[in-house]
């Protein structure tokens with residue numbers, strides 16, 4: 577690990593740079609030649625209908641899937657050659673439930689602090705800081721099973737933040753939440769980004785959220801990037817007064833989803849609970 581650190585010299589100024597990403601599950605192509613460049617400090621939205629290949633792209637970037645023959649660089653480091661350094665720089669909020677219902681909020685975050693090697697001497701303070709950054713300081717000693725859907729997602733955000741990542745990757749951070757809870761999650765994401773300058777790569781099905789919060793957006797469909805730009809650029813490329821949802825439909829022709837909330841609903845809405853994403 578130390579030799580990896582010694583040779584880990586950044587080669588580009590981007591937070592994430594991908595070239596020709598490809599992945600197939602058996603014969604089924606999920607990602608079909610994706611090029612992406614995410615600038616440091618921006619909120620970059622990856623949008624697309626179910627099955628477009630967003631999660632697979634994220635798993636390639638986080639090194640959970642091998643990116644060969646394509647290329648992924650995170651803060652200029654080749655992810656294939658510097659896998660551990662790249663993983664250390666990323667905080668990942670998976671689509672699957674990653675909070676444990678039987679543990680308190682604090683215990684859930686402490687678990688991630690240990691998993692991600694936050695030094696023992698800093699753990700207590702760091703866990704307290706991120707719980708308060710997501711507005712859960714007063715609920716920290718309660719079991720997660722008593723949390724609302726929005727609180728669970730904010731708890732999972734705290735888990736992703738506890739290792740002080742430079743790049744925060746959020747896979748549908750507001751899935752299954754009502755509009756008020758969605759706003760609560762975004763407020764916390766924006767606040768963390770303002771105070772830390774962190775880069776955020778996010779997937780969402782909510783066009784209104786992408787329009788409001790993302791600096792740039794890539795529209796993905798059937799494994800490929802179909803359009804890329806700021807929300808205004810994408811909208812003005814269609815017709816005057818077009819909404820982002822209309823842009824989305826123009827490129828994909830598909831329906832958007834609207835799920836529900838609560839711990840049980842979150843469990844039902846998302847895939848099987850898994851701490852390892």
Ligand SMILES: Nc1ncnc2c1ncn2[C@@H]1O[C@H](COP(=O)(O)OP(=O)(O)OP(=O)(O)O)[C@@H](O)[C@H]1O
Nearest residue numbers: 601604605606624625626627628629630631632633
């Ligand atoms: N582990 C897997 N095994 C087999 N096929 C998979 C697997 N994971 C994803 N796929 C398939 O790959 C394609 C892309 O899936 P992916 O989860 O990347 O899409 P997505 O855009 O994230 O969708 P969603 O919005 O529903 O999360 C889909 O056809 C999906 O069925």
